[in-house]
Structures are given as structure tokens and as C-alpha cells.
Amino acid sequence: MDDNTSPDLLMLTADIVAAYVSNNSVPASDLPTLLMQVHGAFVSLSATPAAEAGSEIEKPTPAQIKKSVTPDALISFVDGKPYRTLKRHLSVHGLTIEGYRGRYGLPNDYPSVAANYSASRSALAKQLGLGNPRKKAEPAPEPAPEPTMASKPKRAGRPRKVAEPA
Structure with a gap:
């Protein structure tokens, strides 16, 4: 049948x-x-x-790939909208950046973040001091030697009871 x-x-x-x-x-x-x-x-x-x-997904031409990368945004081949970063957008559509590159025949060096956005994040991190190894603590300065007293050192504790005359 x-x-x-x-x-x-x-x-x-x-x-x-x-x-x-x-x-x-x-x-x-x-x-x-x-x-x-x-x-x-x-x-x-x-x-x-x-x-x-x-039915296959239409692969973009090299000119379309080049045009999709701008300094401020990346144009998505999924919906044609600009994004500063593709990670969240692709995860909504069930893709990873590697899967996206494979699906649309993009080169392995195709960016996942817009260049200006990446530069601004990098500048902010450098301004905050991130990415530098921690500085070692400076050794504490040695205290100046105390002058020695010629007299007998004071006894520690409670003072003695004064003797009363009998």
C-alpha cells in the first residue's frame, strides 16, 4: 500500500x-x-x-556577509535586525554562534559582538582596573626603635597597697 x-x-x-x-x-x-x-x-x-x-536555508553572499558587520551592530541573518551582541538573540532561536555560522555558511572569524560595543566594554574594564594582576602589599615600615629607659621598668598590674602606720 x-x-x-x-x-x-x-x-x-x-x-x-x-x-x-x-x-x-x-x-x-x-x-x-x-x-x-x-x-x-x-x-x-x-x-x-x-x-x-x-528546502535549504539560503546562504548569504560574501557581499551580504561583509555588509552585515558594521561598527555599531551586527545584522542578523535570522530576522534582518541589528544587534550589538548576537548571543541572546541566537539563543532565543535555539542556536549557538557556531551553529549560526554553520547554518549560514559564515567564516569562523565572523564576530558575535559589534566592534564599538566590544571596545567600549574593554575601555570600561581597563578604567576599573580589571585584567591586571593584583599588586603585592607593600611591606609595613619597620617601627622606629623605642628609646630605652635607664630606670627600672614599671611593674604591670595593680598598684601595691600603701602600708598604714600602726
Whole structure:
């Protein structure tokens, strides 16, 4: 049996038409037409994946690739809109930057961030001092030697009780 008359499609068509007829009044003369329409819809739905598999995504020309990279934005080949960075936009569409490059035939050095945006982020990071190794703490200056006292050092603790005359 070919795909148009497979038992599954015929059974599915019969079930759907039977359910429709049980809830709606349909003249007997319209039943063959209804069956053919429902069956035709299933056949066209089952044939759709083969047609989609044959259609390829159009690869951009080298001129289009060059034009898509501007200093302030990258023009997406998915929707044609400008973006400063493609990562979030591509993740919404279920792609990674590598998958995007492969899907549209882009070179491996195709940027994922606009040049001006990258430069401004880099300048901000340098201004904040990021990316530099930490400086070692300066050694504490040695304290000046305290002058030594010639007298006896003071005793620590509580002063002695003064003796009372008897």
C-alpha cells in the first residue's frame, strides 16, 4: 500500500468523520466529499516534512556577509535586525554562534559582538582596573626603635597597697 491509502490514515479519517457526523447533521450525499477532504488533509500533512527537508536555508553572499558587520551592530541573518551582541538573540532561536555560522555558511572569524560595543566594554574594564594582576602589599615600615629607659621598668598590674602606720 502506498502512503495515501495506509490503514492508519484511513482509520484516522473514519474516526474523525464518524465523530463529526455524530455531533453534526450532515446530509448523506455530502459524506463522500467530507471523507475525501479529511483524508486529503491527512495526506498533505504527512507529505509536508519531506518537502521541508528538501528546502535549504539560503546562504548569504560574501557581499551580504561583509555588509552585515558594521561598527555599531551586527545584522542578523535570522530576522534582518541589528544587534550589538548576537548571543541572546541566537539563543532565543535555539542556536549557538557556531551553529549560526554553520547554518549560514559564515567564516569562523565572523564576530558575535559589534566592534564599538566590544571596545567600549574593554575601555570600561581597563578604567576599573580589571585584567591586571593584583599588586603585592607593600611591606609595613619597620617601627622606629623605642628609646630605652635607664630606670627600672614599671611593674604591670595593680598598684601595691600603701602600708598604714600602726
